[in-house]
Amino acid sequence: MKDEDKTKPELISELKHLRLRVDEIAKMKGESKQSGKRLDQTRKFYENILNSMDDLVIVKDMLHRWVFLNDAACKFWGFKREELIGKSDYDIFPKEEADVYWEKDNKVFETNEVDLNEESQTIGAERHFLSTKKSLYRDIRTGNKYVVAIGRDITERKSVEEGLKNSEAVLARAEQIAHLGSWEMDVATGELFWSQEIYRMFGADQEEMSPTYELVLRFIHPGDKEAVVRSHNKALAGKTPHSIKHRIVRSDGEIRTVHECAIVIFDETGKPVRMVGTVQDITEQEVIQETLRESEEKYRTLFDNAADAIVISDEEGNFLEVNRVACERFGYSKEEFTHMTSA
Secondary structure, X not given: OXXXXXXXXXXXXXXXXXXXXXXXXXXXXXXXXXXXXXXXXHHHHHHHHHHOOOOEEEEEOOOOOEEEEOHHHHHHHOOOHHHHOOOOHHHOOOHHHHHHHHXXXXXXXXXXXXXXXXXXXXXXXXXXXXXXXXXXXXXXXOOOXXXXXXXXXXXXXXXXXXXXXXXXXXXXXXXHHHOEEEEEEEOOOOEEEEOHHHHHXXXXXXXXXXXXXXXXXXXXXXOOHHHHHHXXXXXXXXXXXXXEEEEEEOOOOOEEEEEEEEEEEEOOOOOEXXXXXXEEEOHXXXXXXXXXXXXXXXXXXXXXXXXXXXXXEOOOXXXXXXXXXXXXXXXXXXXXXXXXXXX
16 A cells, blocks of 8 residues: 555554664664674683783684784794784795695694694794694684694703703713613602613613512522612611622523612601612623632732742832741741831
8 A cells, every 4th residue: 555545543653663663773783783892892802811821822714824823923933913914834934844734734624633743943043842732613603614723832841851862861871881770769669760771781671671679679699689688678767778789680591790779768757758779780890800819819829839938028128028938038927027128
C-alpha cells in the first residue's frame, strides 16, 4: 500500500516502528564501537604482556612473513619493528640459516607438531644460540595458520657448556696419563659416578654398567676385600680417612694394584651423605719398587759377602756403609763406623 493511501494511524504506527529500528541500529552501532574499543584494549593488554617478556616472541603467517614481533625480538636482532613486519628470515639471516628456519616452519604448518630446538643465529658478525619452541596457531575466524615462535638466548649457557666440555676433556686426558680416576658415591643409595679412567682401569664397559658400591666390591681382590670394607666403614663413621692400597681383578682377569683414597661429606646432623675419592693404578710403580728391592737385596748380599773389606764414604770422609769383612778386619761394628771419618 502506498503511503498516500494509508490512514493517519497507520502512518503514525509505521513511524514509531521506524524510530524503534533506528534506535536499535544506533544502539548496535554504539555497542559495536564499544566492542571494538574493548577489543583494542584487550589486544593492547596482551601486547604489553608480550613486550614485557625477556624471551623473543615472533609470529609468522603462511608466507613465512613476520606479522608480530615483541620488543625483545626487535632489540635482540637490532631492528625496529616496522623494519621487520612483512619481512622474512631471508632478509636478515644468512641463507643457510634461513633455509633451516623455513624448513622447520613448514613442518609445523604441515604437521601441527610442536618443534623444540636449539639453533644458532648469525646477526651481523655475531653468532648467538637460541632455545626455540615453535607451535601452530589457527585463527578460528579466518582459518589462517600462523607459526608462533618463542626463543630464549642461551649463548652464555652454551659458552659455559663448551668451556665445561673442554675442561672435562682435559681432565679426562690428564686422568688417562696419570692413570688416576675419580668417583663420587651417594651413601644412601650406594650409587656411584665413575670417571672414564676408572672404567678403563677396571676393564668395564661404560655403556653396559651402572656402578654401585656392591659392584665395586666384585672387582676387589678377595684377599684385600675385607681390609677395603673396613677402611671404607671407618671413614663413614668419621674415624679415619679412607686411604688404602689394594688389588683389583679386572673384567679380563688381570690383577692390578691401585691406591684408593676418599673424603666423606656429612650433613648438618653429622650423617654421611657423599663420598668423593680417587683411584690410581700403581701397578707399574709397584713393579719398579719390587725390582729395586730385589736389586738392593742382591747388592746387599754381594756387599756383605765380599772377600775384601769395602768401605763407602761421602765427600767429607764420613763412613756411610761398611761390609762384614771391614768390620772384622778393623775391629769396629757398623754402628761405630757410622760415627767415624776417614780423616
